[in-house]
Amino acid sequence: MIRNFSVIAHIDHGKSTLSDRLLELTGTITKREKGVNAQVLDKLKVERERGITVKAQTASMVHTFEGSRYLLNLIDTPGHVDFAWEVSRSLAACQGALLLVDATQGVQAQSISVYHIARERGLTIIPVLNKIDLPASQPEIIAAQMQSTFGIDPKDVIQISAKTGKGVEKVLEAILTRIPPPRASAEAPLRAFLFDSSYDRYRGVVSLVSVLDGVLRKGDKIASCFTGKKYDITEVGLMHPEEEPTSSLQPGQVGYITCNMKESSEARIGDTLHRVGFPVEPMPGFKPAKAMVYAGIFPVDSNDFIKLEESVKRLALTDRSVEVTRESSTALGQGCRLGFLVVYRDRTAIVSNPTDFPEMVDSGYRVKEILEPVVKASIIVPQEYLGDMMDLCFSYRGEDVDHRFLDSSGSSSRVILTCVLPLSEIVTDFFDKLKSRSSGFASFDYEDAGYKTSNLSKMIFLLNGKPVDALALIVHRSAEQEVGRAWVKKLHKVIPRQIFEVPIQAVIGRRVIARETLSAYRADVTAGLYGGHYERKMKHLNNQKESKKKMKRVGNVDLPQEAFYSILKA
């Protein structure tokens, strides 16, 4: 008998700790195997460094209950604000989810967003209150909050301490008794849902699959519904929690496969695999992902470009959510453009680099309409911070701002604030501001909300009348003056004076938004050296030549490369 489930929770509510307890309780791991403070499922180094679960890790356990043996597949989902997409795809492989809420903190922004994803997928939800060992825990109040927020009956809420292990057995029992088994048939043609993948230097792509129907064996010839590409399966097995090869993956089972798949990008998350010659209906809802947040990266020393590119490509091999292309800029030299994935929306033309943004001609554009990606944001804060949070949303161009109370526990009651924000506003410092202006109390989450018509323009900077390509910006009409003035000032500060006067201008179309003038100066490095110190003079001239090499030219203006870095860093 099989049960496929996930633990869904806001960050730090104890998902990894509970997962470890379940693995221990079922004898999948022993306490000895665990390092101090290192949760088994939090494998990747980046996770340890940042203290958050980034990549979903999956584990199978065997448990006997009332004389029956169960195979439990725990599909670990990331609990961080940036990974809603990964949560959604992992949940597609489950029939149930443990909704874990910290009994000291209560319902938080991600508790709500992951709950909704789980409900939309029709999963059975098992509500669990964690950390009841802490003196500050308020299980009754938080259970009432779960009732008003999710309509959950407080009687169904299981109270536990994942730390001490108290109550965890009841969770295990609820998984077996409340979650339905997967509906899978051994006779139907093979249908396997691909929900995660990782990259192994020796074996290539290792994909995690949930077998919806049929049996998957080593040597099988399979094909992808999305790409039509064919592969030979070289290994199948269970995650126990390390990979453990088996002879087959039976209907309803979750496990890993390796095949002759060379690149992570071929393992499309949400894809359906079938046997060659036996096509099946793919799982619904599959959307190829497309980058929506972009960053250009350049090495400080242009000789390091190859090293940079190699490292970035290595990252992209293991992380499908990063797209890499080459980019070159006159000011910064050769670099890479990284795109970070979100679900693709079919729109006319997507501009991923300010340089490609349509030029304004006279007072208008040649394009009909400019749209920008927006998100629906939810912020949960104690009532006293509501005003501050609303101001913050408005200052980041928030629209449709609305709020409602989550509970009614007097002055400490908490509010959920929702609004529509441009994606470009939240990828910079919105989160930091949110945390500081709410004294760390606000929790935040967002989901894709499509595109909205927006009054955006391309601002470019001219040095002596010539554009600096690396510094094109997309700005909203309301911020033109402020941004233009600030950047022109920054440039004025970092660009060394030249032997002629240099106007620095911020322009949009033909409109000059801001201007500063760099006054002329003759860089005579030998001026202070009197007499016949010929060698000293030559040394200075050579030094000057050396530093000239690191200069970039924009029109006839010489710029040290560091000038760009100090501007871009500021």
Ligand SMILES: Nc1nc2c(ncn2[C@@H]2O[C@H](COP(=O)(O)OP(=O)(O)OP(=O)(O)O)[C@@H](O)[C@H]2O)c(=O)[nH]1
């Ligand atoms: N007192 C107490 N602390 C707990 C309990 N469960 C987890 N913790 C602690 O809470 C912190 C967060 O727990 P994790 O299990 O790492 O939380 P998580 O939800 O997996 O966090 P992310 O992986 O970052 O999303 C850790 O310091 C745990 O030791 C509990 O029942 N009681």
